[in-house]
Amino acid sequence: MGIFEAMLLTIITAATPLVLAAIGELVTERSGVLNLGVEGMMVMGAACGFIATQVTGSPYIGILAGIAAGALFSLLFGFLTLTLVANQVATGLALTILGLGVSSMIAEPYLGQSGIKLPQIVFPVLSDIPFLGPVLFKQDLIFYLSIALVAGVNWFLFKSRAGLKLRSVGDSHASAHALGINVIRTRYLAVMFGGACAGLAGAQLSLVYTPQWAENMSAGRGWIALALVVFASWRPWRIVAGGYLFGAVSISQLYAQAFGIGIPSQFLSALPYLATIIVLILISHNRRMTLINTPASLGKSFVPDR
Amino acid sequence: MRIELERRPDVSKLFSILSPFIALGLTLIFGGIMFMMLGKDPIAALYSFFIEPLTEVWSLHELAIKAAPLILIAVGLSVCYRSNNWNIGAEGQFIMGAIAGSILPVVFYEWQSPLVLPLMMLLGMLGGALFAGIPAFLKAHLNTNEILTSLMLVYVAQLFLDWLVRGPWRNPGGMNFPETRTFDATAILPEMIASGRAHWGFGFAIIAAILVWFMMRYTLKGFEITVLGQSQRAGRFAGFSSRKMIWFSMLLSGALAGLAGIAEVSGAIQQLRPVISPGYGFTAIIVAFLGRLNPLGIVVAGLVLALTYLGGEAVQVSLQISDKPIRVFQGLLLFFVLSCDTLIHYKIRMMWYDLSETAGKGIR
Numbered sequence: 001m002g003i004f005e006a007m008l009l010t011i012i013t014a015a016t017p018l019v020l021a022a023i024g025e026l027v028t029e030r031s032g033v034l035n036l037g038v039e040g041m042m043v044m045g046a047a048c049g050f051i052a053t054q055v056t057g058s059p060y061i062g063i064l065a066g067i068a069a070g071a072l073f074s075l076l077f078g079f080l081t082l083t084l085v086a087n088q089v090a091t092g093l094a095l096t097i098l099g100l101g102v103s104s105m106i107a108e109p110y111l112g113q114s115g116i117k118l119p120q121i122v123f124p125v126l127s128d129i130p131f132l133g134p135v136l137f138k139q140d141l142i143f144y145l146s147i148a149l150v151a152g153v154n155w156f157l158f159k160s161r162a163g164l165k166l167r168s169v170g171d172s173h174a175s176a177h178a179l180g181i182n183v184i185r186t187r188y189l190a191v192m193f194g195g196a197c198a199g200l201a202g203a204q205l206s207l208v209y210t211p212q213w214a215e216n217m218s219a220g221r222g223w224i225a226l227a228l229v230v231f232a233s234w235r236p237w238r239i240v241a242g243g244y245l246f247g248a249v250s251i252s253q254l255y256a257q258a259f260g261i262g263i264p265s266q267f268l269s270a271l272p273y274l275a276t277i278i279v280l281i282l283i284s285h286n287r288r289m290t291l292i293n294t295p296a297s298l299g300k301s302f303v304p305d306r
Numbered sequence: 307m308r309i310e311l312e313r314r315p316d317v318s319k320l321f322s323i324l325s326p327f328i329a330l331g332l333t334l335i336f337g338g339i340m341f342m343m344l345g346k347d348p349i350a351a352l353y354s355f356f357i358e359p360l361t362e363v364w365s366l367h368e369l370a371i372k373a374a375p376l377i378l379i380a381v382g383l384s385v386c387y388r389s390n391n392w393n394i395g396a397e398g399q400f401i402m403g404a405i406a407g408s409i410l411p412v413v414f415y416e417w418q419s420p421l422v423l424p425l426m427m428l429l430g431m432l433g434g435a436l437f438a439g440i441p442a443f444l445k446a447h448l449n450t451n452e453i454l455t456s457l458m459l460v461y462v463a464q465l466f467l468d469w470l471v472r473g474p475w476r477n478p479g480g481m482n483f484p485e486t487r488t489f490d491a492t493a494i495l496p497e498m499i500a501s502g503r504a505h506w507g508f509g510f511a512i513i514a515a516i517l518v519w520f521m522m523r524y525t526l527k528g529f530e531i532t533v534l535g536q537s538q539r540a541g542r543f544a545g546f547s548s549r550k551m552i553w554f555s556m557l558l559s560g561a562l563a564g565l566a567g568i569a570e571v572s573g574a575i576q577q578l579r580p581v582i583s584p585g586y587g588f589t590a591i592i593v594a595f596l597g598r599l600n601p602l603g604i605v606v607a608g609l610v611l612a613l614t615y616l617g618g619e620a621v622q623v624s625l626q627i628s629d630k631p632i633r634v635f636q637g638l639l640l641f642f643v644l645s646c647d648t649l650i651h652y653k654i655r656m657m658w659y660d661l662s663e664t665a666g667k668g669i670r
Contacts, residue, residue: 036453080641083309084648089392089453091644093591098637105630220461227454266469273458277444280455285448303311303652 008135012143013209015247017201019146021225022239023153024197029229030157031190032170032297036092037077039222040099041195045070045202047103050213054110059118059207070199071192073099078191082184085301104215115211118142142204154236166190170295173302183302227276231283233293249275308657321649326596329642336638346625354624355617365616367502371574372615374507377608378566379590381518382559384599389535389555395441395456396563397587398463399434403564404571405467406433408578411493412475418492426493426568434564435557442556446549468580475578486578495573505573512605514562519601563587592640611636
């Protein structure tokens with residue numbers, strides 16, 4: 001395997017959690033809800049995924065546990081912001097703080113254990129294609145899921161009736177409500193989908209990226225995923241492009257160190273965060289484009305008239 | 307069962323005062339349940355978490371030390387949040403303030419003068435304000451979301467500090483430990499009262515809280531902050547500039563976080579290390595909301611959250627459990643505070659059966 005192939009593989013592994021968390025958050029935001037708790041849901045997914053895998057011995061049960069943890073945890077956010085109309089920004093922060101706390105508490109006994117890595121699924125003929133084969137067809141289940149999810153979300157949002165309803169809720173909840181769409185239910189489902197995706201992204205971290213548990217192991221990836229949604233201007237396929245770009249930036253530090261480039265490691269570790277800021281600047285300085293793309297009701301609470 | 311909200315005609319005075327207390331009560335109940343699930347006596351656990359630290363003089367001093375940065379940062383954040391600027395990177399501004407203020411005792415350590423300490427505090431505020439100036443500039447002039455940029459800069463600040471104390475600022479006589487030289491006596495913030503360790507950082511916090519409370523309540527600036535926060539449009543009609551407000555609130559909160567940083571380093575740690583904050587910048591967000599974004603409320607809320615840090619240490623010793631429940635407590639508290647705030651603006655009605663469905667059937 002050439003160095004370029006190996007590099008691509010690490011980029012994919014680094015990018016998959018970003019893509020997953022971002023595609024979930026994209027659906028949530030398309031319904032008009034800004035959930036800043038991605039980091040918290042992700043780290044809960046990582047913890048529960050790891051624990052379930054250690055207990056049952058099956059990383060596939062770990063995946064399910066991660067998804068369930070993320071979805072259940074997001075319900076907490078949904079209850080506060082949708083039923084009790086609490087401030088979305090503050091509640092998202094609360095979810096992140098609580099997630100980091102709860103995950104480090106429940107997974108503490110598993111600290112330092114070596115986990116079980118999710119096995120690769122090899123497509124017989126396709127994986128023999130030179131170069132592309134091993135990169136695209138010799139991956140784990142979560143990678144395939146991430147691509148399928150992006151395609152599925154793209155179809156759902158722009159080709160299905162339910163997707164149209166979801167977008168209308170995000171663009172004008174009052175009109176959607178007047179048309180008889182159940183705004184609150186739609187948003188609950190969108191929030192839970194976002195939570196499930198973030199949980200799956202977390203499970204990827206503790207089952208594929210580094211098969212072990214470490215406190216705060218999401219390390220800001222949830223926040224980068226939030227930035228990715230803005231970067232992608234709320235369009236699914238652009239999430240993949242952005243995610244892989246960020247994946248490349250975040251592993252560049254490993255290669256820079258391997259090649260002995262004389263930059264302090266801390267500066268290289270800061271690169272993904274700086275890159276996020278730069279990308280946000282580039283995307284948002286055009287006020288009109290931002291206005292056109294942003295779901296119009298994003299972050300606004302809805303209380304139906306009675 | 308369904309839960310329905312009905313908007314109150316007026317803001318409920320009763321619940322604006324009660325809601326933080328209801329939230330605290332609920333957190334205590336949930337905390338007790340949590341300790342029970344960990345197999346500990348909940349009463350004993352809660353006692354050593356929340357009461358024991360208050361029974362001795364030295365731990366009251368520790369309480370003031372921990373409350374100082376929380377109050378300072380949260381007072382600044384309250385101005386941000388009231389004006390609808392979501393600075394969540396106070397942790398980074400805290401670190402940069404600590405670094406900027408430490409230039410004197412670390413790089414110019416030979417200069418010993420009574421001027422050092424005041425200059426350090428000023429540099430700390432400047433460092434924090436400049437670092438908060440980055441998201442402020444990006445939001446005010448390039449329309450970039452301040453939530454994400456301010457948060458990303460926290461990681462940058464942490465890594466920058468890590469590089470400094472392992473690299474150029476490492477103590478030459480420190481056996482290669484990742485820490486700077488210890489500060490000279492002239493660079494150490496003195497104790498406030500003779501009975502213990504509590505330093506002047508707590509004094510700064512009280513002064514800042516009173517000043518900001520006065521500004522919010524009695525000055526035009528305070529009114530401007532509230533108006534722009536509630537409706538940018540209304541603020542524009544009044545001739546207030548939301549762009550200037552972004553700068554004002556971010557720089558103010560950055561300066562206060564920076565002051566908190568240098569006061570903590572100079573008063574409590576007395577050198578720079580790779581990690582100088584147990585998440586004060588994030589906990590201060592909880593403090594700000596528990597204090598209902600009111601500077602005087604924030605003083606009380608800061609003491610409460612400081613107590614959770616001390617209580618966490620206390621239960622570690624007395625019950626042999628880890629310090630992890632602290633963060634869970636803090637997260638739960640913010641959740642309950644936010645949900646109880648609903649009571650201020652809405653009446654909550656529980657519907658045991660679905661009215662709309664029965665009504666619909668009647669028509670059909």
